Amino acid sequence: MRAISGLWRWRHNPLRRGTDLAEAWVALLALLLILVVAPVLGSLVGTVAQDVLQRSVREQAHSRHLVTATVVRKLDRSPLEADPETSSGRDVRSRVFADWTAPDGTRRHGAAMAELKSPHRGDHFTIWTDPHGRMVARPLDSATATTHAVLAGLGTALLVVGLVEGCRRLIVWRMVRRRYARWDQAWDRAGPDWGRTGTGC
Structure with missing residues (x-):
């Protein structure tokens, strides 16, 4: 929600910088990835794990x-x-x-x-x-296999959330560093007497 409100806030703001809008878009993209990609990947991993584990349950029930x-x-x-x-x-x-x-x-x-x-x-x-x-x-029983599959799916979803959030923080950190570097360059260009410009001193 902060990403959406951030985009709305910067839409017509005269103080908006390009990096402010970029940060809001990065946050929105991260939010969409967390809400869509993480559950889908978690569900896929859980389904695959369930199939493999239930096959193991059947094999063990037959061989033990x-x-x-x-x-x-x-x-x-x-x-x-x-x-x-x-x-x-x-x-x-x-x-x-x-x-x-x-x-x-x-x-x-x-x-x-x-x-x-x-x-x-x-x-x-x-x-x-x-x-x-x-x-x-x-032998492994069906309920235990299902529990392991659910945990695998949840673990995958949480891992994706962590990766997305980590990438978002890294991107924002680099943007902030770049912004500070530009500020330093602007101060250097202004020179040591920037406060006295136009005063006739």
Whole structure:
């Protein structure tokens, strides 16, 4: 709004300098870029990110399997670990040695984190594996993917706003510097006795 009011104010003002009008046009252009280009680019980036992430969600849902593992023994260290997507932060996860059957039918065993407070031999818990039974992270869910896509779009829009505003400030700074340089040249041309011109001294 300041850009529009600035253009209107300088339109018929006899004190208007060329740089004043140029500054107002630069501000108006920056405003239009912020209001039009930033949302469009943010929307495009968010849409592309959503497509890529939803494709990843489908691939992970197809390639990752939830299998039941059986505790063989509890391992020495039992660190507190919270899965930020499923736990409240107070759930205790125990480190155990377990056996499980892979989706392809092979028997597997190894160390795993069990969501059991006090695991005993024979206790069951679930883990995510690939088709060959290797443990993998929980698959990405659709809601999380959408959240990441929205954040990518918002981040892009904010980045564009920052770039436009930074460019506007740089352009105005250079215009002001050029204006001051012209003033210095005008003072130099006036000479040291500019105040006494025409006084007969």
